[in-house]
Amino acid sequence: MPPRIRTHVDTRSDLYASNRAAMLSALAQLDELTAQMAGGGGTSDPAKNARTVARHRSRGKLLPRERIKLLLDPGSAFLELSPLAGWGSADSIGAGMVTGIGTVSGVEVMISANDPTVKGGSQSPISVHKALRAMDIARENRLPLISLTESGGADLTKQVDVFNPGGATFKNLSRLSAAGIPTITLVFGSSTAGGAYIPGMSDYIVLQKDAARVYLGGPPLVKMAIDEDADEESLGGAEMHARTSGLADYLAIDEPDAIRIGREIVAHLNWTKQGPGPVSPPRLPLYDAEELLGIASADIKIAFEAREVLARVLDASEFDEFKPLYGSTLVTGWGRINGYPVGVLANNGILFSQEAHKGAQFIQLCNRMAVPILFFQNVTGFMVGTRYEQGGIIKDGAKLINAVSNCGVPMITVMMGASYGAGNYGMAGRAYDPRFIFSWPNHRIAVMGPKQLAGVLSIVARQKTEAAGQVFDEVAFAPIRDAFEQQVEGESTALFATGRLWDDGIIDPRDTRTALTLALSAVHSAPIKGTESFGVFRM
């Protein structure tokens, strides 16, 4: 039996209490934002949102999360992705889309739904980004994709930023289909112009009677282009597409009927997951996940023990540690989550050469045995300084980044504290294509810490001034430095990051095991295979 992690957390300490208070306060803020976003309407004015939603309902229409609830099997979990995409931008929080993974007719699927109460479901650059991310996840993990479509098409005010990336939507649909991953589109309303290719490129199309409108050009455009007077039904009505054009495979009576048909299509897919699945029965950790709130540092300058996190995430808190005596700031080893075997890399501080060696070796081992890897990031970067540069920290860091870059087994990343500099890269940050990447609310991400960054800026400014033979005015520069530090601080937060889709969503630390289970289950929809071909490991 693998060794069990023993906890050393003092739940009565002041640090624990202050961490917990800070985390709860951050979570409360998140809850407020997600509740506002999930309520629909898309603005910050609750009264206006309520009116929009009421108008939508008065047409007998469901909200996107209601459509999804009906589509999912009763009791199915739903892992919503990028829920706060668009935070901090001019766009609505959530970007008028709901994407996520749930179970439909016993099959884990990716669902991508427009929220027609948010700007009529029109697509901003962030909406496109979010939709494309969902498609990537569907493709990499072989998840059938169900689109619940009701959209006014591209947000024309932002067409400059939508036109090119938006085109990839249709290409991706086609490539999913080519990869044998079914694509199903249920159309509840408008899906016109470019939007018409969402159903157009799908394997299965369900159109709702008297509601779906699917055409390249509507009556005004047709009038302008060829001087034809045409009504909407003749151009793109559901009945027309079901009986005449053949675009629709199924004609639905109403929204629930469309959803019923969607469920039946999935039931008939004869879909099987290609991964090996769990290897043992699930066992709960020995320690309460609630304690993660007091463990994770609110002030990321204060280190915390990664094993304490693992003890609250892994099955039975069992962790078979690899190289425990070598490279102590990177914890590596094997464990299980609800029976799914995983390799774990978790930071216990800054990365040195030993840690880079250890991590690169461990990743190779996981690839050999075809075990997915979990990265728990809390890293301020690789060590700097003469001693380390001369010791070859670049060569060693490169080994870790090489291993991560070419890793064949799925990687899933949790950013649970700091994620600075090349440490982010070496620990499977967003740019390294982890299958899923989640962050905790206390997480900070940047090229380096705000204070360091501002300090560097200050030093560079002083050097520049003094090189010009002038005297550097420390006092006059202070406000500039502080402002910059604050700007970086603001741009390093978990919310800022999630708003830009640097992660797939902020999760409550207590939900880490659940989110990882759902991610691992999704990952196991595709075959799990390691690679044999890494880049040249610089020796």
Add this chain to the structure above:
Amino acid sequence: MTNGAPITRILVANRGEIASRVFRTARSLGIATVAVYSDADADSAHVRAADRAVHLPGFTSTETYLDAELILAAAVAAGADAIHPGYGFLSENPAFARAVQAAGLTWIGPTPQSIEAMAWKVEAKQIAENAGVPLVPGAQLPDGISESEQQNICDAVGFPLLIKASAGGGGKGMRVVLGRDDLITSLQSARREAMSAFGDDTVFVERYLTGARHVEVQVFGDTHGNVVHLFERECSIQRRHQKIIEEAPSPGVTEAVRERLFTAAVGLARAIDYVGAGTVEFMVFGTGADQEFYFLEMNTRLQVEHPVTEEITGQDLVAWQILVAQGQVLPRTQDEIFAAGHAIEARLYAEDPANGDLPATGSIHKFTGNGRSAAGQTLRIESGVGDGSVISPYYDPMLAKVISHAPSRQVAAAVLADGLARMTLHGPVTNRDSLVAILRHEAFVAGDTKTTFLDEHPQVRTPLTNPHERQRHAIAVAFALEALANPEALVPIGWSNVPAAPQFFTMRARAAAEFTNVFIGYSRGGVKVNIAESELVPFRDVFALEAAVIEDVDARTEVLDDSHAIVTVRIGSVSARCSIARYGDEIFVDDGVINSAWILAPRFADHSADAIGHGPATTMPGTITAVEVVPGDAVVVGQTLVMLEAMKMEHRIISDVDGIVLQVFVEVGQSVDAHLVVVELEESADATESS
């Protein structure tokens, strides 16, 4: 005549619980057993309980259990040397008794002469009168007399009166007529039912006296001239003249009248040299010194309710029957028969007391009378059904008799009510709740039991409805459904990282017209449960329902297998363990105190239902016995269109509009399913305008 010869193998010309009951005693006496069964009963418990079984092809009683020739052939084929007729069917058919004896078999029952003497009720009354037993005023209705003559005879008897089938019993062919207006149609209907049940449509009338107790005396005679009584039973709680609760002794008979009843009953039995088990029925009026009684009839068979007598006397009446049929002397003399304690029997029927006792058909998924009350007292259960039994429309829908025996009446009633409430009864609707309500009713407990009990206390006919408990059960069902759908969930059920729309389940309590929508929302703070009653709405409207918040709810679910779960539902400070069993769309909840049955609404609407037509339709499967309209007829609201016989009862299918008959879709003799539209009507224009 071979009565008197030793019996080695008994064929029971019956079905259900009584067949099983006779087999049990036969086995205890070292006698082998033979069952007969119709097509509908091929998988019945009584068939499995016998050593040999013989198939009687067909479904209806007439084709099978009432076909004397077939049954005799079965006895010969299976090597039976005796026939026990049970009750009902051929049990009081003298021709059959004679045929049995003529075939060289032992007839376990009274002599054909005795049966005959008591079968013709008018003649039976004459014999009773001669024996000095007081009679209720009544009259015969000879064949072939005119309607006005019939009316005159009935006027002389006086209203209200009761029409009875001369050949019958068990409430078949029986009608209460309150006044002259209903007389002729009631007579026609009674005759039709009598003909169908007994093959004889002769009826008679007698004064309908209300406020009586139904008290009967169990008598037994042997071929050596001995006649004894085994005390009385009271069977006043009746619905549609059929007993549903019987007890011994009677709580309302004075000691003086009791002795007179015994004397009268034994005297009547002696007058006809009675052999075997018989029951002399009386109506008892008044209290104290004013108490009086009238002779009603004598049943020349073992009664359904014989177990209460067995319980208080400790005797096996079926064993007595078999011993007497072999020519033996009665096992006990009168001086050796004692009564101890109080016994009550409840008849569990597949029928809906809240809906005119409409019989129910369908599969019994689970039937576990474990025979114990909560306190561990043993209940006796005589059952003809088990898990998987099918209640067919062809026979009486009695599922079981449940009998308690205790030192006092009060305890016997309480134990029986508790035992019934705790029985696992998953299947068609039953009268269980009604039985429990009766047994717990203060008037019943006080012994204030008259034949009008159910009319006076109609509340015992409706299901036990406690809205709070019903909500608790609905919540339990919702949690169970969710858990059953996710038996291998690795993550919390309904989990989402973002506030999601609530999970909802739409279901209907079996007795309710409204649907119950249960919404479950999950958050880290616990579950949030809302409930809304509604018409069956398209699901897009479900999320917009105004749903009441159920405050302070918690539910813990333990999945037992793919269709069973235990859900402990706490609402406020009180929690209850609800056992949930699912069979397709039917869900049953048992919590030890209250039981409920639910029909799960489909998750998605079936749009093909839009194509189904509307109009007067059959309420259950059965046979069309009369078609009273032809195309072109004008009909009014409430007018009978078609008569349906089902579950041995007649049902009228009436018009719900004033209008014209356009088409008739059925004919007499046709077997029909439930929900078949029988007639197409066009509502008349003026009726539409006025409505």
